[in-house]
Amino acid sequence: MKSLLLNSLLAIYCMISSYLISGSKAQAEDWGCQVILCLSNPGGPTQYGECRPPIQKLWRELARGHSFPTCSGVGFHSSRPGYEPYYCDAGYRLTGDGGPRGRQVTCVSISPQPVSNALCPNNGDDFSARDNSVLSPHWQRQDGRRRCMGYPIVRPNMRPQPHYIDVTIDGSTTQRVWY
Template sequence: MKSLLLNTLLAICCMTSSYLISGSKAQAEDWGCLVILCLSNPGGPTQYDECRPPIQKLWRELARGHSFPTCSGVGFHSSRPGYEPYYCDAGYRLRGGDGSRGGQVICAPTSPQPVSNALCSNDDGTHNNSVLSPRWERQDGRRQCVGYPIMRPNVRSQPHYIDVTIDGAATQRVWY
């Protein structure tokens, strides 16, 4: 029955890696091999019903601090579990701590952006909490106030991750 499950998943997921096709290397009854198979699915590790129980078990085990399961005969590597609760939109990067010690985490653009001239003209010594490092720059022969407008970071619904490399293919980050 489990071999049928593995073959069905292989057909559905269109996996091409030789270790998944070779029944002598990966056995369906091996939880670690099933986890790797499900993580290899381009549609996501829980796209198919058959993958949900082993992947949910994986998340529970990792959350308890257990190591990633193994699959004999497979060139496989996983990182230690990581935690990144925040992320920024494209063109922005996180600045500050991770927020766990009360430090403020913000998103700032990767390059200076035009901002209100009032931010560069502020000579009364007050600080602006919405733009970092406002300054005058010459652009197209005229003065322009530029800075790094900050925004709040997005909060991940699944902040834990592992990085998985299977048979030397590109490393994939899996969030849980």
């Protein structure tokens, strides 16, 4: 996949370079070609100083609701802008429900973890301490011992750049770009 990305990047670079060297007058689509070239960089779209102005312009234009720029001769497709303000750390999944204060988003562990014994029912009782930070507390054998296990709930992280677009180059390389 890395070689495919590099080949796509090289093809785009050659197309843009030959266009720019040809002495043609600048056209509106130059910016779109610069954006595609910069987004194709495995090191990130703003790794190089030359890419910062066209990418910053892209973020501004997308934030205003404008469409993704075009670049003729390059096979690419962009999705509609999306918005995902929250994310979870590894080992957790994002969940949401309609709580008393509206939609609430949390991160729930994808596998059971040891939790306080006070949260599990004792001797067949259905009673367990109420704790909104753990789902489904239950007794489970682990390493030959009986342990109280549950699915911890934590607050989600906030993305500094919650908007995104998915860009597909040459029909095979898709990259999610956050802005």
